[in-house]
Amino acid sequence: MRLSGKAALITGGTSGIGVATAKLFVQEGAKVAVTGRDESKFDEVRKSLGTDALIIKVEVRSLADVKEMSRQVGDRFGGVDIFFGNAGRALASPLDSTDEALYDELMDSNVKGLFFSMQAIAPLLREGGSVILNTSFLNSTGRIGLSLTAASKAAVRSFARTWSQELLPRKIRVNAVSPGFIKTPIMLRMGMSAEEVKTQQAGAASIIPIGRMGEPEEIAAATLFLASDDSRYVVGAELVVDGGISQL
Ligand SMILES: NC(=O)c1ccc[n+]([C@@H]2O[C@H](COP(=O)([O-])OP(=O)(O)OC[C@H]3O[C@@H](n4cnc5c(N)ncnc54)[C@H](OP(=O)(O)O)[C@@H]3O)[C@@H](O)[C@H]2O)c1
Known part of the structure; x- marks a missing residue:
């Protein structure tokens, strides 16, 4: 229960990496709020996160x-420990x-x-937050x-550095997680059949050094590390979780 007593907000928490992370945070004892646009997914997400979750x-x-x-997160939790x-x-x-x-989209x-x-949530972040x-x-990389x-x-990577500077006086850490090719609906939303x-996935697997695409749960595990006190000395950093594609 590494997040016991913590309140977490996850944007895009109704699909893929976001919902996998929300499930793990709930298992680790956090109270969770997730956001999404497509309301048709909300019932299923509520079932998987429990009735205490705010969607x-x-x-x-x-x-x-x-x-x-x-406003809604503030009303429900009073403050936020993890964003x-x-x-x-x-x-x-x-x-x-x-x-x-x-371009605009x-x-x-x-x-x-x-x-x-981040601007809207920053005032709610509690000391010691992540x-x-x-x-x-x-x-x-160039692709x-x-x-x-x-x-x-x-x-986004750059924000993690500057916001770390801006929020450290409040004892809030900011870091980035950097996924490689992860099996989520994101590709279907690119307009592919x-x-x-x-x-694409078969092709991707052949160029990833570890030999396969990643699972959303593998990004969730890295995000849990950055969210919890296990990473208390990690600030402004990028945790790369990509099967080696950017490094080897
Ligand atoms: N999957 C990968 O290979 C990969 C690799 C590197 C980085 N990432 C990053 O990981 C994050 C999550 O991606 P995913 O793979 O889990 O994709 P996903 O399954 O498509 O989930 C994306 C989530 O973000 C929400 N979202 C997208 N645009 C939004 C907007 N304009 N306003 C509000 N909500 C919005 C979606 O809500 P709705 O479903 O309601 O639209 C959904 O909940 C993204 O930032 C993505 O760029 C993914």
Whole structure:
């Protein structure tokens, strides 16, 4: 029970890495609030997290939504010990065919959404708290057609450094977790068919040094480490959990 008595907020906590992390946090004794946009998933998420979990409909690109998120979390928990800024997208953005709408959708979801979620939650963070931001192994590599996803995640990585400086006086640590290719619905949302996702996943496995894609639970375990006092001396860092793809 490494998170006993702690209150945690996870944005994008209704799917993939976010919901796997929420489940682990509940098992470790935390009270959990999760956000998502697609309300059709909420019943299932409530079943897996228990009736104590707070589930809030939030579009992170909307400042009104993130302020309301903060209000509801404050009302329920009084304060927040752990904030996992996880909501985000991955979309192809070829240089020659990306329009302004796609640019805004991706950058606003991954950068603006995180910035203003953090701004809204920061006043609720308690002394001794931990913030974990979900970046990506793409933040420091170049991959054809993924410039905006990579650049947005480099911004997320950068936030972890500056926000660490800004929040350390309040004894709040900020770190980033950096997943590689993880089996979640994220690829389906890139507009690929189930068949194309299968082919992509098989191709991905062949270029990952460890020989397979990652599971959401493997990112959850790393996030738990950063959330808990086990990582009390880790500040402004990036924990890479990618089967070696960015390192070997
Ligand atoms: N899977 C990977 O291979 C991988 C690799 C590196 C980094 N990541 C990062 O890990 C994080 C979680 O991804 P995942 O793989 O678990 O994907 P996922 O299964 O698609 O989950 C994404 C979550 O974020 C929410 N979300 C997305 N855009 C949002 C927005 N504009 N406003 C509010 N909520 C929004 C989604 O809510 P709805 O379902 O309601 O839309 C969902 O709960 C993302 O930041 C992603 O970039 C993933």
